[in-house]
Amino acid sequence: MRPMPEFRRPPPDPLEKATAERILSIRRWSEKLFSVRVSRSPAFRFTPGQWVRLGMPSGSGLPGSVIWRPYSMVSADYDEYLEFFSILVPGGAFSSRLAAADIGDMLYVEKLPYGYLTAARFTGGRHLWLLGSGTGVAPYLSILRDPDVWQRYDERVLAYSVSQARDLAYRDELAALADDPLLGTDRPPLRFVAIVTRETVPGTLQARLPALIADGSLEQAAGLDLTPEDSRILVCGNPQMLDDVRDALLARGLRPDRSAAPGHFATENYW
Numbered sequence: 454m455r456p457m458p459e460f461r462r463p464p465p466d467p468l469e470k471a472t473a474e475r476i477l478s479i480r481r482w483s484e485k486l487f488s489v490r491v492s493r494s495p496a497f498r499f500t501p502g503q504w505v506r507l508g509m510p511s512g513s514g515l516p517g518s519v520i521w522r523p524y525s526m527v528s529a530d531y532d533e534y535l536e537f538f539s540i541l542v543p544g545g546a547f548s549s550r551l552a553a554a555d556i557g558d559m560l561y562v563e564k565l566p567y568g569y570l571t572a573a574r575f576t577g578g579r580h581l582w583l584l585g586s587g588t589g590v591a592p593y594l595s596i597l598r599d600p601d602v603w604q605r606y607d608e609r610v611l612a613y614s615v616s617q618a619r620d621l622a623y624r625d626e627l628a629a630l631a632d633d634p635l636l637g638t639d640r641p642p643l644r645f646v647a648i649v650t651r652e653t654v655p656g657t658l659q660a661r662l663p664a665l666i667a668d669g670s671l672e673q674a675a676g677l678d679l680t681p682e683d684s685r686i687l688v689c690g691n692p693q694m695l696d697d698v699r700d701a702l703l704a705r706g707l708r709p710d711r712s713a714a715p716g717h718f719a720t721e722n723y724w
């Protein structure tokens with residue numbers, strides 16, 4: 454019997470599940486952090502806090518071969534564009550391609566967003582705590598521009614942890630929330646806690662988030678207590694930080710929020 458000829462199924466057409474968007478602008482925060490703004494299909498809808506898979510041609514020479522990675526939306530759900538905040542992982546298959554992209558280049562954006570790191574998921578609570586490390590701040594920038602978040606909660610805390618001060622991106626945008634008329638007037642400002650772990654910077658805390666929760670420094674800096682009655686907490690970033698924050702919150706009597714058992718915190722792991 455003659456051997457069967459080798460048959461390689463061509464990769465699926467990316468446009469079956471994604472739209473082809475164009476890069477509108479690029480902002481470089483440091484040598485390893487950057488943001489890209491891309492065109493947005495009018496049909497693309499999301500809830501602030503969600504993520505979507507982005508795709509770039511793999512360059513393998515195989516037609517239609519695309520590398521996909523999940524990214525949180527930074528932009529508000531009412532912006533006409535989509536914005537993403539990215540790390541450059543040295544040698545990273547996707548992020549090194551994205552970092553090398555230029556204005557006008559094409560980026561695939563999947564048609565469906567995913568994720569449950571949203572403020573709307575919680576029942577009860579008066580204070581929304583947003584805890585993020587590194588690019589884990591991305592979903593909070595979208596969440597904090599959602600008028601519902603400013604109506605539904607009495608207070609909002611953003612604890613943003615980076616290793617060096619120059620990595621604290623989006624400071625101007627966070628400051629501008631105070632004057633955003635869309636978010637309503639006569640409301641308390643965002644309680645912003647900047648954390649820089651590897652430098653001593655005046656006005657910032659200098660320890661990892663789990664330690665700051667355990668010793669009460671985070672609450673002191675925010676001017677609010679973490680309690681099961683009042684606090685609803687989102688946590689986003691690297692797996693080790695999430696594990697340790699989870700332990701610190703459990704030790705304070707706070708429970709994970711599940712559909713079967715409403716609780717106080719939810720996490721999103723970036724890798």
Ligand SMILES: Cc1cc2nc3c(=O)[nH]c(=O)nc-3n(C[C@H](O)[C@H](O)[C@H](O)COP(=O)(O)OP(=O)(O)OC[C@H]3O[C@@H](n4cnc5c(N)ncnc54)[C@H](O)[C@@H]3O)c2cc1C
Nearest residue numbers: 522523524525538539540542545546547548588591723724
């Ligand atoms: C739900 C979800 C949402 C995400 N949203 C974002 C986002 O908004 N912005 C973003 O930059 N990344 C985000 N990521 C990570 C992103 O999908 C990629 O992993 C990242 O862009 C690196 O891709 P890569 O192919 O270059 O390297 P990969 O092969 O994917 O990752 C290689 C290694 O790089 C490290 N790494 C990956 N992502 C990060 C990161 N964000 N910060 C620091 N180190 C990292 C990890 O050690 C990982 O093992 C998200 C991941 C998930 C699961």
